[in-house]
Amino acid sequence: MKGLLAVFDNHFHLRQDGLFLEAVRRFQKEGGTCINLTNLPNYALPAEGYYTRIYEETIQMAKIIRRSTPVKVIVTLGPYPLDYFFFRDSGMDPLGKMQNGLEVLRPYLQSGEAVAIGEVGRPHFQVSEKEYEDGTRIIQEAMVLARDEGCPVVLHTEDLKCGDLEKLGDAARRIGLRQEMVVKHHSDPENLSCNVRILHSILATRTNVRKASESVKDFLLESDYVDDPQKPGKVIAPESVPRRAKMIMQENDDWERILHASFVDLPGKLYGIERIA
Ligand SMILES: [Zn+2]
Numbered sequence: 001m002k003g004l005l006a007v008f009d010n011h012f013h014l015r016q017d018g019l020f021l022e023a024v025r026r027f028q029k030e031g032g033t034c035i036n037l038t039n040l041p042n043y044a045l046p047a048e049g050y051y052t053r054i055y056e057e058t059i060q061m062a063k064i065i066r067r068s069t070p071v072k073v074i075v076t077l078g079p080y081p082l083d084y085f086f087f088r089d090s091g092m093d094p095l096g097k098m099q100n101g102l103e104v105l106r107p108y109l110q111s112g113e114a115v116a117i118g119e120v121g122r123p124h125f126q127v128s129e130k131e132y133e134d135g136t137r138i139i140q141e142a143m144v145l146a147r148d149e150g151c152p153v154v155l156h157t158e159d160l161k162c163g164d165l166e167k168l169g170d171a172a173r174r175i176g177l178r179q180e181m182v183v184k185h186h187s188d189p190e191n192l193s194c195n196v197r198i199l200h201s202i203l204a205t206r207t208n209v210r211k212a213s214e215s216v217k218d219f220l221l222e223s224d225y226v227d228d229p230q231k232p233g234k235v236i237a238p239e240s241v242p243r244r245a246k247m248i249m250q251e252n253d254d255w256e257r258i259l260h261a262s263f264v265d266l267p268g269k270l271y272g273i274e275r276i277a
Helices: 021-029 050-068 083-089 094-103 106-111 129-149 162-175 189-193 206-213 240-251 255-271
Strands: 008-012 034-038 072-077 116-121 153-156 182-184 199-203 220-222
Touching: 008 220, 008 240, 008 255, 021 050, 034 050, 034 116, 034 255, 050 072, 050 094, 083 094, 083 129, 094 129, 106 129, 116 129, 129 153, 129 162, 162 182, 162 189, 189 199, 189 206, 199 206, 206 240, 220 240, 220 255, 240 255
Parallel strands: 008 034, 034 072, 072 116, 116 153, 153 182, 182 199, 199 220
Antiparallel strands: none
């Protein structure tokens, strides 16, 4: 897109049996240049060896995209919050399995095949106290891994208020992870006013983007595209981020500041600018 070094979608899922490359080409056609590919759960797979399989498949897809399109891809891997119920229903220890999901991730971070941990955290719906605590424990352990490997952690949680974000910020501080290395995925634009240094990744709907653009605080943009052929129309389109970028250009005098922060500055600091632009 004219005048932009990169047009970056911070949260994008793909499946080989979904639209896959077609979704990436649609993103590119609207002006998109880089995606953060995040593993998608697949509960048709056996619970045994689940994470290695999911991680390998995601890395494989990233390689195919790089080979087949000019779109840049970075990879975020981690145990998805709802995996908890998958393991529990398979008669396994869910917390232990997800902790193992973090452990087997380490070599991928060290090799650079993955550049961030996520999406980790808690289910977006009401859960029991035990389930909530286990999710919080995964967040903390992911923060420890992020600190040790010098990478960001992407959080998936229930809707948060400023107080909840402050708690997460405190957890990061105690662990010794900079708050700027914590990204709240699916963040409410309202939360841009919270007094935290945790970064906000905003779902690229028109309403959200208009609200977020009024804030002085910088934010990332994401489609959270879910490449599920069973649920067409239920998800936001793969080209949503480049479309919203055009909208921001049309509607905001300071579009350059907004888009530079969203597509270059923040992702550069998080993942390394050479991987983005
Ligand atoms: Zn997601």
